[in-house]
Amino acid sequence: MKALAQANLISIRDLSAEEIDLIFTTADHFKEVINRPIKKVPSLRDTTIANLFFESSTRTKLSFELAEKRLSADVVNFSASGSSVSKGETLVDTVRNILAMKVDMVVMRHPDAGACQFLARNISCPIVNAGDGAHEHPTQALLDAFSIRENMGTVQGKRVAIFGDILHSRVALSNIFCLKALGAEVMLCGPATLMPRGIEELGLYVTNHVREALEWCDVANVLRIQLERQETRYFPSLREYTREFGINRKLLDEIKKEIVIMHPGPINRGVELSSDVADSGRSIILQQVENGVAIRMAVLYLLSTRPQQID
Amino acid sequence: MILESRVIVHTAHLSLILQRLSEELLERHPGFHNTVLIGLQPRGVYFLNRLAMVLQARLAVLSNDQSFSSGGSLSESETHGRLSMPAQGALDVTFYRDDFRHRSEPLSAHTTQLPFSLEGKKVILVDDVLFTGRTIRAGLDALLDFGRPDRVEFMVLVSRRLRQEFPIHPDYCGIEVNTHDDERVRVCWDEPEGAHITLIKTTG
Numbered sequence: 001m002k003a004l005a006q007a008n009l010i011s012i013r014d015l016s017a018e019e020i021d022l023i024f025t026t027a028d029h030f031k032e033v034i035n036r037p038i039k040k041v042p043s044l045r046d047t048t049i050a051n052l053f054f055e056s057s058t059r060t061k062l063s064f065e066l067a068e069k070r071l072s073a074d075v076v077n078f079s080a081s082g083s084s085v086s087k088g089e090t091l092v093d094t095v096r097n098i099l100a101m102k103v104d105m106v107v108m109r110h111p112d113a114g115a116c117q118f119l120a121r122n123i124s125c126p127i128v129n130a131g132d133g134a135h136e137h138p139t140q141a142l143l144d145a146f147s148i149r150e151n152m153g154t155v156q157g158k159r160v161a162i163f164g165d166i167l168h169s170r171v172a173l174s175n176i177f178c179l180k181a182l183g184a185e186v187m188l189c190g191p192a193t194l195m196p197r198g199i200e201e202l203g204l205y206v207t208n209h210v211r212e213a214l215e216w217c218d219v220a221n222v223l224r225i226q227l228e229r230q231e232t233r234y235f236p237s238l239r240e241y242t243r244e245f246g247i248n249r250k251l252l253d254e255i256k257k258e259i260v261i262m263h264p265g266p267i268n269r270g271v272e273l274s275s276d277v278a279d280s281g282r283s284i285i286l287q288q289v290e291n292g293v294a295i296r297m298a299v300l301y302l303l304s305t306r307p308q309q310i311d
Numbered sequence: 312m313i314l315e316s317r318v319i320v321h322t323a324h325l326s327l328i329l330q331r332l333s334e335e336l337l338e339r340h341p342g343f344h345n346t347v348l349i350g351l352q353p354r355g356v357y358f359l360n361r362l363a364m365v366l367q368a369r370l371a372v373l374s375n376d377q378s379f380s381s382g383g384s385l386s387e388s389e390t391h392g393r394l395s396m397p398a399q400g401a402l403d404v405t406f407y408r409d410d411f412r413h414r415s416e417p418l419s420a421h422t423t424q425l426p427f428s429l430e431g432k433k434v435i436l437v438d439d440v441l442f443t444g445r446t447i448r449a450g451l452d453a454l455l456d457f458g459r460p461d462r463v464e465f466m467v468l469v470s471r472r473l474r475q476e477f478p479i480h481p482d483y484c485g486i487e488v489n490t491h492d493d494e495r496v497r498v499c500w501d502e503p504e505g506a507h508i509t510l511i512k513t514t515g
Contacts, residue, residue, distance in 0.1 A: 002419055029420040033406065038456040041406035071406075305411055305418075 004302050008127040010116045012138045012177040020181060024146050026298035027291070034070060034293055044073035047304055050098050052108040053130070054080040054091075054115075059265055059289065060130050060140070064107050067296035076103065091115065092122045099123060105304060108132075113170075126303045128296075134168050140264055141174035143295040145182055147288045148219055151260055156183040161213040163245065164223035164272055165234075167194045171223060171264045176202055189213035190245060193234040210245055214255050221262040222247055222273050238271055248274035252282070260284055313513055319496075320469075320486060320508035326365075328485040332466065333366040335483055336435070343397035345461070346433045351450050352403040352421035355438035357500045358468050359399060362437065367396055400425040402436070407449035429458030435483075439498045441467040444477035469496050469508060 002022065006014050015023075033041055049068050053061055056079075068075045078098065080086070085094060095106065106127045108116055113133035120127050131137040148155050160179050166172045166188050179186050180203065187205040188195065189212075200206045207213050214220060225241060235241050252259065261273070261283040269275045278285060320328070340346045350359030405411070405420040436450055447465060454463065466483035471490045488510070490496060495511045 026420060029403070029405075029422070032423060036457065040456070042452065043406040043408075043411070301406070 003306050007303065007306065008116070008120050008129075009138050009299055009303065010120060010127065010129045010132075011136050012141050012174045012181065015138075015178075015181065017181050017183070020142065020145070020178065023142055023295065023298045023302060024149060026302060027142075027146055027294040030070075030297040030301070031291065031294040034290075034297075040070050040072060042072045043301055044068070044071040044304055047071075047104045048074040048076065048102065049105045049107060049300070050076045050078060050103045051130075052078045052095065052098070052106060052110075054085065054108070054110045055131070056081075057109055057130070059292075060109065060137075063289070063292040064128075064130060064139075064296050067293050067300060068107075070293070071297055071300060073105075073300070091119060095119060095123055099125060105300070128299060128303065131170050133170065134173075135170050136174045136177075137170040138174050138178075139292070139296055139299060140171050141178035142299070143288055143292040144171075144175055144221060144262060144264070145178050145184075146295055147262065147284055147291050148184075148260070150287070150291065151284055152218065155179065157185070158219060159185045159187065159217045160219045160221060161187040161189055161217035162221045162223065163189045163210070163213065163247065165194045165226055165229075166190050166199065166223070167196050167234075168226055168229060169223050175221060176204060180204070187213050187216055191235050191241070210247065211251065211255075214247070214251065214259060215257075217259060219260045219262060220247065221264075223264065224266060225268055225272050227268065242271050246270075246272055246274065247277055249276045249280070252277060258282065262288060265289070313511055315512040317510050317512075318507050319488060319510045322505040322507055325506050325508065328468070329362055329365045330369070332468075332483055332485055333362060333369050336366065336466075337369070340397070340433065340435075343395065345431060346397045346435065347400060347427060347429075348397050348435050348437055349400040349402050349425070349454070351436060351438040351446060352401050352405075352423070354440070354498065355436075356401045358439040358498065359401075359437045361500060361506065363396065363399060370396065398427050400427065402450060402453055404446060404449040404453045407453045408445065409449065410445055423453075425457055429454070429460045432458075432460045433462050433464070434460040435464045435466055437466045439468045440496050441470045441479070441481055441484075442474060442496075444475045444479040447479055448477050468498060471496060 004019055033039065051061060051064055065075055105125055107130050108127060109130040110132050113135035115132045116127055116129040129136060129138055145155050148158060152158055162172050162175060176186055187207060188199065189207050189210060192208055195206060259282060261277055263273060263285050267273055267278055269278060277283060348359055350356035401424045403421040403423045405418050411418055438447060464482040467481040468485040470481055470484045470487045472487055473489060474492060488496065493513055495513060497509045497511060499509060500506045
């Protein structure tokens with residue numbers, strides 16, 4: 001088992017534990033590459049990759065772009081604002097037009113869940129999902145699990161608690177699938193209004209008490225409270241959220257055990273995570289960002305080297 | 312499918328070759344001043360590890376040699392450091408290959424370990440079998456991404472004639488063999504001390 005079975009990376013559910021492990025060992029090598037004086041290898045110099053971002057993104061877009069450039073791929077960027085999308089062009093038409101200019105691979109973020117799946121049925125080149133609505137964000141889940149593996153040696157048997165807005169989070173869903181596939185135990189913690197109904201059927205624990213989750217877990221993955229969704233009033237106020245669900249130094253000191261703190265970014269300092277925790281030695285947030293480039297390099301490399309591509 | 316497998320170099324012969332190669336290294340790099348040995352992952356590293364054992368044994372003999380350490384034909388500056396081993400590294404070229412899409416099976420990467428700077432060094436790249444020359448071509452690219460060595464030499468245990476696709480020739484060569492495209496040459500480092508080279512005939 002040395003290659004990925006699927007031509008695309010759309011959902012973590014498409015990957016076996018073995019394939020995730022292949023991505024991790026490949027990413028180990030790329031992490032070494034990006035720490036060299038010349039952070040670049042020529043593997044994908046014959047490949048052109050289009051980054052299609054139909055939804056705004058800073059970190060993920062930069063991370064993918066750096067990963068592509070460090071593999072020597074040619075990169076074209078597309079963002080929905082100011083494009084023909086606003087003139088009413090359909091998704092498939094937009095992408096077909098871009099592919100007609102001889103693009104070999106597509107990385108796409110889209111506000112609608114299932115957009116990548118839909119696109120994969122209509123075009124033939126490999127697609128990497130960089131986040132589709134509230135559905136999945138597979139490379140984020142991979143880099144999170146990779147960071148856990150790096151800090152704790154393995155993901156198997158570890159207890160990972162995910163805090164915050166589970167309902168709207170593609171990071172949460174992809175993380176759940178990835179962690180379960182790798183044999184970790186998962187607990188979700190957040191306000192009942194932000195907990196998807198029936199989520200515990202995926203075989204995980206659900207709680208509304210931060211302290212309970214912190215006492216249970218080895219790793220706390222704290223998600224961002226999406227301030228832009230605050231009009232719907234999932235909780236009374238940000239201040240109340242912070243008081244009930246915010247993670248701070250005092251709380252962690254009371255737990256009396258070492259917990260690894262993760263956050264997919266961007267952080268709302270002082271809301272879901274206090275500054276002293278985010279900047280403490282327990283936090284591996286910047287390590288996650290570094291690993292993101294290595295993981296994305298591994299995914300792009302493995303997708304483009306699948307032997308089935310030989311004509 | 313393997314049709315036939317034949318040992319072309321036996322253990323005793325191979326150990327003579329290793330001794331000769333280590334003598335050649337000693338002769339051309341007095342004192343191993345600023346010299347590093349870098350094996351190409353993975354099989355060049357197996358070869359380098361064995362070569363290093365032979366070289367180390369040879370150096371131990373030389374250090375006990377009275378005529379060698381006091382007087383002799385070599386001056387003090389030439390003997391200085393002669394008894395120490397050159398630094399060794401491992402280089403993985405997977406991401407530098409130009410043929411990774413033409414293979415039936417994807418390649419898996421190995422670790423690169425170069426715990427020294429290459430600036431101003433004399434580098435000897437070490438691999439076990441030279442066939443098309445594509446691995447060493449990728450190796451040169453990979454090497455130059457780590458710095459600017461003074462010079463680069465190439466040592467190979469087995470050079471397969473008749474099928475080289477690049478104008479690349481080894482500076483140190485263990486043995487040259489004539490082979491066909493449907494044959495493979497495999498160096499087996501199976502025993503702690505011994506080893507042999509096999510010629511394998513395959514279909515397709």
